[in-house]
Amino acid sequence: MTAALHAAPLTGSRIVGEVRVVGAGLLGASVALGLRAVGVDVILADASPANLSLAIDYGAGRAARDTDNPTLIVVAVPPDVTATVLAAELAAWPDALVTDVASVKVAPLEGLRALGADVLRYIGSHPMAGRERGGAISARGDLFIGRPWVISTHDGIPAAQVSVIEGLALDLGAVPILMTAEQHDASVALVSHVPQVISSLLANRLNGAAESAVGLAGQGLRDTTRIAASDPELWVQVLGANSATVADILRSYRDDLDTLVGILDAPTAPGARRALAELLASGNAGVARIPGKHGTDRRFSQLIVMVDDTPGELARLLTEIGEIGVNLEDLRLEHSPGVPIGLAEISVLPEAETRLVADLEARGWRIAQAGA
Amino acid sequence: MTAALHAAPLTGSRIVGEVRVVGAGLLGASVALGLRAVGVDVILADASPANLSLAIDYGAGRAARDTDNPTLIVVAVPPDVTATVLAAELAAWPDALVTDVASVKVAPLEGLRALGADVLRYIGSHPMAGRERGGAISARGDLFIGRPWVISTHDGIPAAQVSVIEGLALDLGAVPILMTAEQHDASVALVSHVPQVISSLLANRLNGAAESAVGLAGQGLRDTTRIAASDPELWVQVLGANSATVADILRSYRDDLDTLVGILDAPTAPGARRALAELLASGNAGVARIPGKHGTDRRFSQLIVMVDDTPGELARLLTEIGEIGVNLEDLRLEHSPGVPIGLAEISVLPEAETRLVADLEARGWRIAQAGA
Numbered sequence: 001m002t003a004a005l006h007a008a009p010l011t012g013s014r015i016v017g018e019v020r021v022v023g024a025g026l027l028g029a030s031v032a033l034g035l036r037a038v039g040v041d042v043i044l045a046d047a048s049p050a051n052l053s054l055a056i057d058y059g060a061g062r063a064a065r066d067t068d069n070p071t072l073i074v075v076a077v078p079p080d081v082t083a084t085v086l087a088a089e090l091a092a093w094p095d096a097l098v099t100d101v102a103s104v105k106v107a108p109l110e111g112l113r114a115l116g117a118d119v120l121r122y123i124g125s126h127p128m129a130g131r132e133r134g135g136a137i138s139a140r141g142d143l144f145i146g147r148p149w150v151i152s153t154h155d156g157i158p159a160a161q162v163s164v165i166e167g168l169a170l171d172l173g174a175v176p177i178l179m180t181a182e183q184h185d186a187s188v189a190l191v192s193h194v195p196q197v198i199s200s201l202l203a204n205r206l207n208g209a210a211e212s213a214v215g216l217a218g219q220g221l222r223d224t225t226r227i228a229a230s231d232p233e234l235w236v237q238v239l240g241a242n243s244a245t246v247a248d249i250l251r252s253y254r255d256d257l258d259t260l261v262g263i264l265d266a267p268t269a270p271g272a273r274r275a276l277a278e279l280l281a282s283g284n285a286g287v288a289r290i291p292g293k294h295g296t297d298r299r300f301s302q303l304i305v306m307v308d309d310t311p312g313e314l315a316r317l318l319t320e321i322g323e324i325g326v327n328l329e330d331l332r333l334e335h336s337p338g339v340p341i342g343l344a345e346i347s348v349l350p351e352a353e354t355r356l357v358a359d360l361e362a363r364g365w366r367i368a369q370a371g372a
Numbered sequence: 373m374t375a376a377l378h379a380a381p382l383t384g385s386r387i388v389g390e391v392r393v394v395g396a397g398l399l400g401a402s403v404a405l406g407l408r409a410v411g412v413d414v415i416l417a418d419a420s421p422a423n424l425s426l427a428i429d430y431g432a433g434r435a436a437r438d439t440d441n442p443t444l445i446v447v448a449v450p451p452d453v454t455a456t457v458l459a460a461e462l463a464a465w466p467d468a469l470v471t472d473v474a475s476v477k478v479a480p481l482e483g484l485r486a487l488g489a490d491v492l493r494y495i496g497s498h499p500m501a502g503r504e505r506g507g508a509i510s511a512r513g514d515l516f517i518g519r520p521w522v523i524s525t526h527d528g529i530p531a532a533q534v535s536v537i538e539g540l541a542l543d544l545g546a547v548p549i550l551m552t553a554e555q556h557d558a559s560v561a562l563v564s565h566v567p568q569v570i571s572s573l574l575a576n577r578l579n580g581a582a583e584s585a586v587g588l589a590g591q592g593l594r595d596t597t598r599i600a601a602s603d604p605e606l607w608v609q610v611l612g613a614n615s616a617t618v619a620d621i622l623r624s625y626r627d628d629l630d631t632l633v634g635i636l637d638a639p640t641a642p643g644a645r646r647a648l649a650e651l652l653a654s655g656n657a658g659v660a661r662i663p664g665k666h667g668t669d670r671r672f673s674q675l676i677v678m679v680d681d682t683p684g685e686l687a688r689l690l691t692e693i694g695e696i697g698v699n700l701e702d703l704r705l706e707h708s709p710g711v712p713i714g715l716a717e718i719s720v721l722p723e724a725e726t727r728l729v730a731d732l733e734a735r736g737w738r739i740a741q742a743g744a
Contacts, residue, residue: 197652213562244637254626
């Protein structure tokens with residue numbers, strides 16, 4: 001049986017008229033492909049004729065014509081040129097609603113105001129589609145499915161216009177979320193921009209370290225530094241466009257860091273252990289605020305099962321978990337250097353844990369660790 | 373077919389004689405269970421009679437007898453009492469080799485020297501067994517399989533004694549790694565202790581943030597803050613015992629952070645973008661130093677496949693990947709709040725990617741994103 005998700009064809013768009021997509025990189029071409037898949041007439045534009053041809057070859061849309069009359073324009077160009085391209089599109093198409101997909105939202109709006117553009121036809125978007133790498137060649141119409149799509153309205157925008165952008169997000173399978181440009185930039189500074197730089201600076205500490213030290217790296221270091229592998233060029237633009245908000249959060253971070261270094265410099269001073277415990281407990285409280293899988297705070301039980309590092313073994317484990325009738329809430333693989341064993345960390349509902357452990361052991365699986 | 377890994381019984385120990393395990397918490401009881409599984413006569417001791425009975429009930433060993441004559445003693449007590457317990461064991465058993473499992477190695481050795489103990493019969497150990505939570509009830513003889521087990525020798529220790537500790541690690545399925553106490557503490561400060569506090573302080577920023585902001589959390593924030601959920605009590609001890617080394621690394625981190633905040637405060641100043649790009653590129657270089665799955669730097673190709681959030685769907689995907697004949701190098705599940713879809717990020721060898729994408733799409737799977 002094929003599951004409904006990948007069998008169901010998408011049927012029809014919520015958008016009336018032509019959509020013009022400006023910028024045929026990963027995000028622009030993905031928007032275009034997704035809209036084509038629901039039958040929208042997509043006009044593509046790109047400053048590079050080669051990029052444009054490539055995106056058209058991939059089926060992302062068609063070249064512009066003299067008879068074009070787009071009702072909606074999606075600008076998907078790098079952050080530092082977003083405002084100027086938006087202004088040009090607003091001027092060129094006086095009847096169209098215009099949005100962008102930049103990962104900051106205050107700077108484009110302020111840029112438009114400074115340029116004297118008609119901001120009442122502009123609504124900012126930020127589809128939070130995970131990775132931002134590659135060009136049209138990496139584009140996928142499915143890129144936005146299940147992802148938050150922030151829509152930033154501002155004073156004077158009619159509700160009907162906001163509905164058009166919501167329709168765009170829904171057409172692409174995304175989850176529309178309304179917030180102001182300021183709320184958006186403060187939010188992404190906290191959940192995306194600050195984690196990025198904190199991770200980059202942590203990874204920077206590994207330069208010059210002994211090979212043997214780095215060789216002891218476990219999952220904690222891997223997780224905390226994973227995003228440090230992100231593209232510097234993109235992040236220079238993102239951070240530059242949200243610098244004041246990011247700097248403010250980093251200043252608070254630095255205050256905590258100074259406190260911590262002070263504690264570690266006098267670890268046996270009266271109150272030092274308590275102060276350290278409180279800092280760490282605040283971290284516990286902070287991480288508990290991150291919503292879980294289904295938007296809830298529900299906590300799961302974890303168990304770790306040893307899996308042979310050969311094709312099919314992990315599948316066999318998951319098949320047997322399915323046979324046992326337990327739903328996997330989350331799964332993460334860990335590997336240790338030099339050994340042909342994977343450790344699969346499995347999250348399940350707490351009430352299912354005891355039975356799952358017993359049944360898996362009865363089937364011959366070795367459980368490395370269980371318990372909350 | 374059951375894979376060799378979980379079918380093969382372990383056969384025989386490398387250790388001659390009785391092993392006394394002092395401290396029947398998660399680590400001690402796991403060591404004891406693992407040794408029992410290879411036929412070792414394990415003597416258990418714990419300051420708490422209740423803990424001791426529990427561990428014996430779980431089959432981790434037997435109570436002490438007047439006729440005991442252990443050749444090896446494993447001390448698995450909290451870091452702040454490790455040195456005093458080690459000293460007592462060295463004094464009580466003048467013919468035994470003694471080790472511990474504390475996650476710092478300089479402090480126990482220095483503590484023993486300060487107490488005038490016979491440090492020539494002491495060799496420190498640090499089994500890097502992931503989580504450190506729960507008591508004997510969470511113990512598993514399999515806990516150490518495939519994990520690094522650091523062995524810290526010091527001047528005057530005969531090679532034959534080191535071999536005994538290596539035998540202990542190998543008996544438990546771990547990978548022995550030799551380094552001095554100083555090398556060990558500097559290494560774990562870098563790869564474990566500093567990431568822990570950096571993550572805790574980052575998570576602390578989420579306290580007081582708007583619900584809507586935290587609601588935009590993606591995988592980057594989840595990964596960077598996962599270890600911030602660790603037990604403060606344990607970490608107060610670990611950080612306290614390695615405070616100078618951790619503080620030194622944090623000072624370098626703070627220098628970078630100061631530089632970064634300075635750049636963000638004047639993002640359009642001459643050279644600001646270049647300086648920011650260089651900091652981020654240094655992070656790229658640092659993360660690239662972390663060894664991959666099999667102890668190499670080999671990079672894999674990633675693709676993201678959409679999976680229905682119902683029992684059996686992920687198993688079906690992995691079964692089909694097995695049928696296609698591609699080995700899964702790594703796997704990670706992502707979820708977005710509010711949607712019944714999981715995104716499975718799959719890592720495979722680069723040469724297998726094109727075929728896997730084509731074959732999966734032919735089988736009806738929706739690929740959200742592919743490419744390096």
